[in-house]
Amino acid sequence: xxxxxxxxxxxxxxxxxxxxxxxxxxxxxxxxxxxxxxxxxxxxxxxxxxxxxxxxxxxxxxxxxxxxxxxxxxxxxxxxxxxxxxxxxxxxxxxxxxxxxxxxxxxxxxxxxxxxxxxxxxxxxxxxxxxxxxxxxxxxxxxxxxxxxxxxxxxxxxxxxxxxxxxxxxxxxxxxxxxxxxxxxxxxxxxxxxxxxxxxxxxxxxxxxxxxxxxxxxxxxxxxxxxxxxxxxxxxxxxxxxxxxxxxxxxxxxxxxxxx
Numbered sequence: 001x002x003x004x005x006x007x008x009x010x011x012x013x014x015x016x017x018x019x020x021x022x023x024x025x026x027x028x029x030x031x032x033x034x035x036x037x038x039x040x041x042x043x044x045x046x047x048x049x050x051x052x053x054x055x056x057x058x059x060x061x062x063x064x065x066x067x068x069x070x071x072x073x074x075x076x077x078x079x080x081x082x083x084x085x086x087x088x089x090x091x092x093x094x095x096x097x098x099x100x101x102x103x104x105x106x107x108x109x110x111x112x113x114x115x116x117x118x119x120x121x122x123x124x125x126x127x128x129x130x131x132x133x134x135x136x137x138x139x140x141x142x143x144x145x146x147x148x149x150x151x152x153x154x155x156x157x158x159x160x161x162x163x164x165x166x167x168x169x170x171x172x173x174x175x176x177x178x179x180x181x182x183x184x185x186x187x188x189x190x191x192x193x194x195x196x197x198x199x200x201x202x203x204x205x206x207x208x209x210x211x212x213x214x215x216x217x218x219x220x221x222x223x224x225x226x227x228x229x230x231x232x233x234x235x236x237x238x239x240x241x242x243x244x245x246x247x248x249x250x251x252x253x254x255x256x257x258x259x260x
Contacts, residue, residue, distance in 0.1 A: 004238030005134075006031025010084035011075065013066055013119070016043040018188040019138055020088040022225030023232035027084065028055035030233055035079040036061045067111045072119060081126045084236045087116035088138040090190070092152035100152060112139075112156035117163055120178070124171060133176035134236040137164060141184040143247060145255040161247060168245030179235050179243055184251025185213065186223040218253035 010027050014020040016038035024034055028051045036051075038044045041063035048059040062078045064071035067089065092108040116137050127133025139157045146154045161180060168178035185191050192206075199209040214221050228250055234240065235248070249255060 003030040003233060003236070005084070005233075005236060007033070008083040008236075009033045009035070009079060009081070010086065010236070011035045011037065011079050011082045011119075011123075012086040012088070013037045013075075014088040014090065014138075015086070016040060016047045018190065019183055019186060019225055019228050020086065021047055022227075022229030023086050023088075023136070023138070024229070025051060025055075026226070026229035026233035027086075027236065028057045028059070030237070031055075031057060032084065032236075033058040034060070035075070035082070037064060037066060037075055039063065039065055066119070067115045072115070072122070076119075076122055081130075082123055083127070083130075083133060085119060085123050085133075085135045086138065086232065086236075087119060087135070089115060091140065091150065092156070094149040095151075096149070097151055104152060105155075108152035108156045109159065112153060113159040113163075116160055120167070124167075124176060127176045128171060128174040131175040133171075133174075134240065135176070135178040136232050136235050137178070137180045138232070139180050139182050139247075141182045141249055141251045141255060143180070143182055144249055144257075165245050172244045175241070177235075177240055177244060179240070179245065180247045181228070181232055181235065182247055182249045182251070183228060184223065184249070184254050185217070186225060186228055186250075188225065191222060216254070217251075221252070223250055223252060 010032050012020055012024040015024040015036045036044055036048055044061040044063055048061050052059050062075045064074045066072050066075055089111050142150050142154050143157050143161050164178055195206050195209045199206045
């Protein structure tokens, strides 16, 4: 399928590895030129090299922490007029409600709510003036099915979801489409770390921990970054113009609900 976005320009946050890299690769496959972002220049450079060699698109890298004003300024200076924005950031630490102090809440809200909102605020005017734009926010399946130990993430990402719900409907008439991707368990470094933690806690091997996690999912496995990336690229395509303010859950059916 021709996604109709060849030659477009995209900012992809947290894209040196994992889910962000999965989306970046599928956008590159569709002919999109990329500005990749992450905190580690070496990893970013390796990812950029792989993408250029395989897909022959233009790729630039911006090593910066976009949860800071300086990092966002650096990113937007490199690509001030993106056609596509992929917001992505790692989640805050797990714990109990009693563990988190005010500073923990500020960090979570800044990283997983305010940062994507401020990046959207920066790029939406240009998209509106050009009558075309796509924004995809990578959030979490916990938005639909809260995870008790991830209260910081549940709250911050829930706030972002509420912002998107209203804003997406305000800008859609200008050809600017905003949606959210909600990942469940995918084959990433984060899930491998979780499996190691589960294995240590339960006194079993990592392979046994993975097998138990697979068995709990209707598909019997974790998702792949390629599957996730393809869904993200489709939401950036010429075909997504009537998909507005939605929350697409990619969790293999783990969240059991008739109406999603």
